Each structure stands twice: as structure tokens, then as C-alpha cells.
Amino acid sequence: MENFQVGRATLTWLNGGVNFLDGGAMFGVVPKPLWSKKYPVNDKNQIELRTDPILVQVDGKKILIDSGMGNDKLNPKQKRNFGVLEESSITSSLTELNLTPEDIDILLMTHLHFDHACGLTKRNEEGFESVFTNAVIYTSKNEWDEMRHPNIRSVNTYWEMNWKPLVNQVITFENEIEIVPGLKMIHTGGHSDGHSIIIFEENENCFIHMADIMPTHAHQNKLWALAYDDYPVTSVHQKEKWMEYGYQKNAWFTFYHDAYYRAIRYNETGEIEGSIERYRYEYE
Template identity: 70%
Template structure:
């Protein structure tokens, strides 16, 4: 597991599973001739995407950023369609750190699509589902929480009742932004989904910005490179431009949930890479 110290915060990437999705869908209108130079693809035109939660340890709190694709949640058809290569081993990852799921104080959800939220609940022997992080406060934007429970004709394929029903009593929502602990804020952006949020941590001169699915991989650094999956791509572009510019000026680390090659990258004020944390193992060489 890779770790990174940023100010008083320690970030550790856990194993939340891996899937392979169509590269064209992940890069929207960007021609394959361009995106394929930055991110490898397989013989089915799919790219490797991690779904790895980040454990953030700061001020004595254990905070989880998103939850992975879980286990025993997907049908055989979904496993095939989403190219699921490996399901979650998050609990084993925590065990290696001397923790259990009951040690998590906060779960911060950037949004509630299945590949981020399936790790919130698990299946019991009676085929019912229950919350995994029983001691945690689960925080998500009020817009996202509302759509999760009342999906539209498009979003019902990614917002699942088995991921929200068991956690109702643990959820705290917010409107525009919420400070979790001093310096750590969850901020509503919209874009990828209407309720999508990003995370920013500032500690003196140290900073990281977790752009979630506004910039799911390092190859999505160009501002106009938005996903075909985005509900509001123009909003994604504007929000991405705003927060990347802020990150560049602060020489911030940008952290990733989906990237199969980089865990985090730091850029200077002109957007040039100045530092990096690579993932130790990956399927396709760059």
C-alpha cells in the first residue's frame, strides 16, 4: 500500500477493487489518438481503473474517502460489462494497518455511483444488506443523497438501494461545503453528477485536492477532457478549471481514486509535474 504525508495528514491507498471501462467513454469527445498517448488500453479498447479508497489519518481521526466496488454486489452481467478484474479487499488492507472497519470515524463520499458506494454495505447470510462502517458518520452532499434515493431514468443504473438503505441513520448531508476537521473541506461542485463533491485539505503551505471524478486519472489533466459519463460536462470543465488553477498556485498534491498508475501528482503554477507518487503494481506498462 502506498502512503503519502501531507502536512499533518497521512494518506494511504487501500485496495477497493479494479475494473476496465471503455476508454472512449472515459475520455468523452477526446480522440483516441490523443488520450491513448497518455493512458494504456487493452485489445477491447478498455482502460484499467482502480476503485481504491484513501484512508486519511489526521488529528487522531480515521477518515475514508469513498469505499470501492465492494464484494458480492455485482451480477455476472455487471462484472462482465464493467470489466471487473478484482473486487474489494478493503478490510484486509485496514487489517495490515492495525485497523478494522469499526475504527473509521468519517466516510466522505464524493458521490454515490456504484463504483464509489458499493463498499458502504455488505450482504448477510439472510441475503439482506447492512452497513459496514457502523461507527462512522457518512457525509455527502444533500443533492447527491436525494438523487441516490430518487434516481432518474439514467441514474437508476448506478444509484442502488442496497447501497443507501442500510446507512440512512449514519448520513449527514451538506449544501455547499462542510469542514470535517480544521483545514479539511468537502465541497459540492456538481459536474460528473449533480451532487458531485471534491475534497481539499490545507495545512499551512501543504495542500492536497481530491478532484474525484472531475479528474479521475492523471491523463485527465487537460481542462477540456471530460468524461462521457458526466451528467453536466460543461460544469465539470468550469469546476475543473477553477480548482486545478487553485491547486497549481498552491503547488498542491492532486490525489486519485481511479488512476492505475499514479496515486498522487504535484504540479507547479504552470501545470508542470514536480513530484509524484506512483502505484507500485499495474497491469499495462505506460
């Protein structure tokens, strides 16, 4: 598992699963000859995407950013449509760190689409139960409201099995919230109405987790929005704002979905100054 230090925070990527989605959907109106130069594509026009939570250990707290693909939650049709190659092995990843799901103190849910939220619950004899039983789960109020009352489009990704067992663990916020000193969740909208990003700052040290308004390194261009975005113009403006902020801070940008990079640091002009590459497994 890849890990690195940003100030007093240690970041470790857990194995949350992998799927393959249509490249055109992931890059919206951007022509394939442009985006395919930035990110590999297979003969089915699909790109590889991880769903790997980031364990942030800071101030004695064990914090997860999103929860992975989950296990035994998707039916065969969904696995085929979503190109699922591998489900989560979060518990195994935590075991390697001498931890268990019960040791997680906090989950920061950037949004609650299935590929980020399925890892929150697991099957039991009665239905579903929470995986991270001792954790407080933070998400924006907009996201939590839509999760429980999806519209005709979002009903395909906001699933009851991913929220009903968690109602007593969730804390929502309106605009932004500080989790521990220097670590904030900020509501941006864009990819979903309730989408949030995560920022950690300590003196000159900074990381920014843009979640799905910049899901991979190939989405650095502020105009490259996903066809999956509910509010693509909002995504563009929010990405422009926070990318520029990160450039000025010489921040690390971290990724949940990127199959090739865990994090990239850009300089003031947006050029790559440093990177953490993802280890590629044998099947790849």
C-alpha cells in the same frame, strides 16, 4: 500500500478493486490518438481503473475517501459489462494497518455511483448491512437526494442496497463543509449533480481530491470530460477553477481511479513537479 504525508495528514491507499472501462467513454469527445498517448489502452479499447479508497489519518480521526467496489454485490452480467477484474479487499488492507472497518470514524463520499458506494454495505441473511458501522458518512444533499430518488438514467448506478442500510449514518451539506480543521468537502456538480471534491490545507501543505471530474492523471486537460458526466460543461468549469487553485498552491492532486499514479504535484504552470506512483501487482 502506498502512503505519504501532507502536513499533519497521513494518506494511505487501500485495495478497493479494479475494473476496465471503455476508453472512449472515459475521455468523451477527445479523439483516441490524443488520449491514448496519455493513458494505456488494451486491444478491447478499455483502460484500467482502480477503485481504491484513501485512508486519511488526521487529528486522531480515521477518514475514508469513498468505499471501493465492494464484494459479492455485482451479478455476472454487471461484472462483465463493467470489466471487473478484482473486487475490494478493504478489510484485508485495514488489517495490515492493525485496523478494522469498525475503527473508521468518517467516510467522505464524493458521490454515490456504484463504483464508489458499493463498499458501504455487505450482504447479510436479511439483505444488506453497513460495513463501517461506527462511521459518520458525509455527502452532498443533492447527491443523497438523487441516490434515493434516481432518474431514468441514474437508476443504473444509484442502488437501493448501497443506501438503505445507511440512513442513520448520513449527514448532508449544501455547498461545503469542514470535517476537521483544514479538511473540506466542496460541492461541484459536473460528474453528477451532487459530486463533491475534497481539499486539505495546512499552511503551505495542500492536497486536492478532484474525484471523477479528474479521475486520472490523463484528465488534467480542463476540456477532457467524461462521457459519463451528467453535466460535462460544469465539470469543465469546475476543473478549470480547482486545477488553477491547486497549481497556485503547489498542491498534491490525489486519485481514486488512476492505475498508475496515487498523487501528482503540479507547479504554477501545470507541469509535474512530483509524483507518487502506484505499485503494480504481478497479474499486471
